[in-house]
């Protein structure tokens with residue numbers, strides 16, 4: 001390969017010719033921040049190197065999928081060992097049992113678990129199960145919560161669109177979202193007896209980081225109970241991320257069903273959904289709700305997930321939460337020293353950058369951020385060797401490899417970048 005072939009710009013050119021937008025997931029194309037994406041050659045711990053040899057501190061970490069950092073030897077070993085024994089069988093394997101047992105042991109509400117291959121599949125399947133179990137049609141979701149890209153859940157809709165079921169994407173028919181109701185986050189909606197389930201990110205991490213206000217999740221629980229609807233937590237990001245037993249453990253509200261992804265795959269393609277045994281027993285082959293997958297419970301993915309969960313002790317979360325709290329305080333100071341009133345929300349080990357002065361509690365507040373300011377800050381950081389997510393509505397994923405030294409470096413860099421943005 002010549003140097004030319006190895007440049008980010010050249011690869012992106014070639015990518016754009018054969019892949020829509022040059023990427024396999026839209027945010028990666030840098031559309032929100034402008035410029036050309038860096039193509040990663042490899043990662044180690046908290047760092048990634050692009051194909052031009054530039055090293056970045058990586059705050060993206062596969063959007064939270066690799067909490068132990070890139071290429072953690074324990075995960076690499078587990079995956080290599082599993083691969084040597086065969087990559088997929090179409091018959092049950094022991095690791096599927098071990099992983100389900102590990103999740104059930106940690107998350108009190110999960111009595112039974114089904115593995116799938118993405119978070120999207122997990123939420124789509126949980127919704128089908130909720131409808132199958134209750135015999136009802138409506139699904140309530142919240143504006144600014146992301147539940148993957150299945151038709152019925154891909155409804156954006158600000159508060160004004162609530163209950164209209166406006167499709168959030170071309171190619172989604174009105175019909176597909178006719179039974180989807182969108183409500184504002186952090187407000188308990190009044191439900192009726194057509195509602196099969198309320199799906200919620202218990203800690204919202206796809207509109208920046210927005211914590212549930214006290215009483216919101218408790219109120220959802222009570223309202224679901226009042227009308228006999230199921231409460232579904234989408235913990236694809238928050239699961240095994242904000243704490244040892246996810247948001248459920250951290251916040252003490254018990255859902256009927258929970259969706260997982262990201263962390264439990266240790267960086268491999270994974271999703272899972274689980275919950276009450278009586279509800280999960282509507283899933284085939286026990287019950288009438290069909291859901292299947294050629295690669296579900298895949299040997300490599302379950303090996304990576306098991307190796308990852310094994311490392312994630314309560315002490316790990318305590319220590320990392322402490323580091324992240326200090327990091328957020330440092331970042332907040334850097335912003336205020338530069339004369340920017342930007343906020344740094346924190347929940348457990350998750351943190352975010354809100355480029356506004358009034359920390360939001362819902363989607364309307366979240367979208368009142370300064371997107372142009374974020375884009376400028378993003379590039380000022382990237383030029384100095386820190387890779388944030390290329391969009392104002394993503395969060396920061398600190399993990400095992402983000403030591404105090406690494407995070408101090410991010411704060412120092414942020415001070416310079418913030419000063420540049422403010423100037």
Ligand SMILES: *Cc1c(COP(=O)(O)O)cnc(C)c1O
Nearest residue numbers: 118119120146147148236237261
């Ligand atoms: C990432 C995410 C999903 C979708 O998971 P994929 O594996 O990308 O399909 C669903 N819900 C939440 C909360 C997520 O953050």
